[in-house]
Amino acid sequence: MSGEKKEGAPSSYFIGKKEDLIQAKRITTTIDGRDILVVFHQGIFYAMDQYCYHAGGPLVNGDIEEFNNKLCIVCPKHKYKISIAEGEGIYKATNPREKVPTARWYSKGIKQRVHKVSEVNGDIFVTLSEVPGWIESDYYQTEKGKEEMKKNLEEPDVLDDPDC
Numbered sequence: 001m002s003g004e005k006k007e008g009a010p011s012s013y014f015i016g017k018k019e020d021l022i023q024a025k026r027i028t029t030t031i032d033g034r035d036i037l038v039v040f041h042q043g044i045f046y047a048m049d050q051y052c053y054h055a056g057g058p059l060v061n062g063d064i065e066e067f068n069n070k071l072c073i074v075c076p077k078h079k080y081k082i083s084i085a086e087g088e089g090i091y092k093a094t095n096p097r098e099k100v101p102t103a104r105w106y107s108k109g110i111k112q113r114v115h116k117v118s119e120v121n122g123d124i125f126v127t128l129s130e131v132p133g134w135i136e137s138d139y140y141q142t143e144k145g146k147e148e149m150k151k152n153l154e155e156p157d158v159l160d161d162p163d164c
């Protein structure tokens with residue numbers, strides 16, 4: 001049963017059988033009131049908050065691509081790139097003060113809360129992140145954030161900057 005707490009490990013939750021999750025490739029689930037996306041990609045499981053830190057876009061529908069040697073999920077809403085292992089927001093930009101402006105990758109820091117995935121005898125568990133403090137994706141896990149997210153998702157997708 002999804003979202004069931006693992007005995008003896010207070011913050012680990014059973015989310016499914018390994019084989020089923022490999023076949024599904026992606027699932028969304030709610031554990032301890034938090035909406036989570038679990039992804040199986042190139043032999044590794046990842047878990048993160050389900051809604052994009054920028055405006056609550058549905059990361060479950062995002063492509064996974066490599067940028068600057070980091071595997072990132074690309075939010076389908078405005079194409080923000082988020083590293084799936086760390087939750088780091090990255091973007092490419094040029095510095096107009098340079099003599100020859102050259103596009104480079106920059107980090108926005110950790111923006112998306114990521115969670116730990118572990119396996120015990122073919123069962124997969126998620127342990128919710130206990131990183132203290134505010135991480136931007138926390139907002140879309142709140143009631144207020146979810147209300148705002150619904151409004152945001154009704155608006156058409158606008159791509160200001162394809163490198164964002």
Ligand code: FES
Nearest residue numbers: 052055057075078
């Ligand atoms: S909502 Fe994800 S990039 Fe804007």
